[in-house]
Amino acid sequence: MSVHTAVVLAAGEGTRLRPLTRNRPKPMLPAANRPILEYVFDALVDAGIDRIVAVVGYKRDRVQDHFGPTYRDVPIEYVVQSKQLGSGHALLQARDAVDEPMLVVNGDRIIDSHIVAGVRDAFDADTGVPTLAVLERRDVHQYGAVVIQGEDVETIVEKPETDEYRLINGGVYAFDETVFDAIEETPRQQGELALTDTLARFVETGQVRAVETNGMWVDATYPWDLLTMATEVLARGRTDEPERGTNVWIDDDAIVHDAATLQPPVVVGPDCEVSPGAVVGPNVALGRNVTVGANATVERSVLDADTRVDPGSILQDTVTGQAVHLGAGTVVPGGPADVRVGTHVFEDQRLGAVVGDRARAEGNVSLAPGTLVGPNAHLHTGVLADGHVEEDAEVVR
């Protein structure tokens, strides 16, 4: 029997991506100009999955509103994880919705349908041996390192500090329905149930099969990762907009003035308007209904839905949330910059600025490289900002 149901874990906020997650969970952040979760669903549907159970929680209305009851004719059932107590706890919420073998995937990373198909094909429902995807990565220290012996997992080391490891856990699993009991039997760590803890118990007490796969697998941990994510998506041409020139994708319902210049790769979403003299690209993704004013320059940036860039602005290495309004002559020079997230300072990151949902800059505002602007913040005319601008802040010169 082939597995035809997938449980997608899409309940977490992704706190390290603040301020972009003020109004939506990480799976709904843009990979180029579509939500990450759309790529996950695409991978599942392309691999032949015909039922999706989405575990939603943090700001779940954004997931539900975007996808509704079906995605590409595959029905989606929503189950709610009201407190985010770990990935194992999230999967447990799907218990009443699933009583058969299933795939389990994280909703907040782009995956390829080959990875999904690989795990599905390797999983033997008769034995029910848990199966997971492993793939080769350089940055193993950020993920769960997996050591395999033949097809079997020997150990899993979470976020290893040594660099002897080569393979990571790709976050794509196949289980049978006994996984729910196994999660319940797993001791909680500081109140949380991580799916990887249950997996570790499977490794200790029985067998876990590993499927070595390759293909697109892109994660975003910090806001500036959305820039590299967009670059990867565009480099692979993974957009669903029509291609109008080499690596220039423009939606049918977008308006790009004849006197505007699009430098590939670039994608322009539906309802966008790009004015005369604007130079957009390379490596730019304009989400739905974005407006770029006359003579504005936008390079290596992700501008999410409803963002408005007024005439004469210059944006490099910039990520905007939704409905951000940057007034005439806003300037954001690109990185490198030192960016503080929480108590940690990340040095030499290539980042111009991250601007939270509905933040507004009046004209002639400059944002120093590495600036994080909180949602709904209001930067008045002529402000020079750097570091962190708090949510709802009124900043005057």
Place this chain on the structure above:
Amino acid sequence: MCGIIGSVGRDGETLDVLVHGLSKLEYRGYDSAGVALTGDGLQTRKCAGEIDDLRAELEHEPPAGVVGIGHTRWSTHGPPTDENAHPHQDCTGDVAVVHNGIIENYQSLRDELVAAGHTFESDTDTEVVPHLIEDALADGAGPEAAFRSAISKLEGSYAVAAVVDGTEAIFAARNDSPLVLGIDDDAYYLASDVPAFRDHTDRVVYLEDGEFATLRADEWIVSDGTGETVEKAVNTVDWDPEETGKSGYEHFMLKEIHEQPRALRQCLRGRVDELAGEVDIGDLADLSPTGVQFVACGTSYHAALYGAQLLREAGIPAQAFLASEYATATPPIGDALVVGVTQSGETADTLSALREARRRGARTLAVTNVVGSTAARECDHVLYIRAGPEIGVAATKTFVSQLAALNLLALGVTNCPDARETIAALRELPSDTQAILDDSTAESVAEQYADASAYFFIGREHQYPVALEGALKLKEITYKHAEGFAGGELKHGPLALVTDDTPVFAVVTGDDATATKLVGNVKEVEARDAPVVAVTDGQSDVERYADEVLRIPETHPRAAAVLANVQLQLVAYHTAARLGRSIDKPRNLAKSVTVE
């Protein structure tokens, strides 16, 4: 409103198809339901109450057959009882009929039939139909001829479907009530509305008034009143059947409130060009009306009031009329364009107002959500609002889409001096609406005032229709007393109703003379101890006099009306949820009102 479903060719599954279809018609509102199947004798089951009651009824000895019809009834003649539920039968039990609409001459027909010895079991107008068929059959007519003979005697509005024992066919006719056929490779369906069979097929045939349809296992035929076959186009509908799911929300209404950013995007898509400062509404731009008369009912009427205001601002004389009044007390039309605003395109009152206008030679335009609906087909022109299917009886996303579409109409047929600003504001509507959905405090406002004795809503200019709609929404789903007033009217009477137990919702946007006057009205009610809830963009000083504030983003005054409405929708929803009301199917109400 009543709903009809019929199925031919699904041997063994007929009952499931019918009951599933009825559940998909639930959104129309109903108080009883029933089915009739034929194949191995004619069997009928029906009862007052919910579809689940009918399901329970069907559990013992479920009827079977290759042909069947089903019905959800919304009472017009006679209370909701088992007897009054459809299907209705004749004296012999060989004929079963379901009907949507009103048979105006039923009393005289019934008197004649009773005099001739027929026995009636219900109070309905419908029951004359099976008895008329019975008479014709007794005179030797075949089933189809008998059906035609019965229909020829009816006056009024109807969509009728009948089955006759021993004949594996459904006979149907339409006049002024919607009826659509579903065409599949090995089965045929008929229904009042596409969702009833959309899970089985996406190919549909819309019947016109005066047409008959006969469905058999191997053929479907549409004919006119004289029996001549009519060639009908088979259309494909693109609605996703699962769009009728609640996608994680407790109620369709809340789901639809949350779908508004998307509905607005769909409405505006490809139609606005801020760079050029123009809208694209196709041929409608050539209408160049010298005057406009809107006709509409309920929520659509509030949209019409708003639309009339937009046109007047552009210098075109425009008025909004209640369709039911317009149909019987028609004003002079002159050269005016008559615009019917109807979500379903099947609202009987609006259709009859539009027909009256056409009869008098007026040009007509339908502003509707449903492609292929009667209004869309009968009017000279149509503007689709593209909101997608709406299931909750209380209109939400279709109202905001109507407002957006009417802005497009106003911009398209006039030369607005501030077109570019308006277009920019329209383009920002989806995100502004999302901002309200993200941060609204309507739930806590609703909690605080859920037990109030009455609710009043005031607004001026663009916000006056919003006040009316806010009150209607609250009435519809909370069953509480609510009224909307033009701010200036308060002191001319309604102020007498204001107490410390009647919250007043004041919609104040901008900071111009109109806002100042409304703030004056707020002071009037505040002085009488009424709790004040201000819906505002924060530009005026209304917050000083308000107990609670529901904030909307700053925008163009026209767009502000759309946003203020969203806050009031949320207040109505959360109040009804707290009171435990049947939010998606409020008592006594129907989604599309297809009787006058």
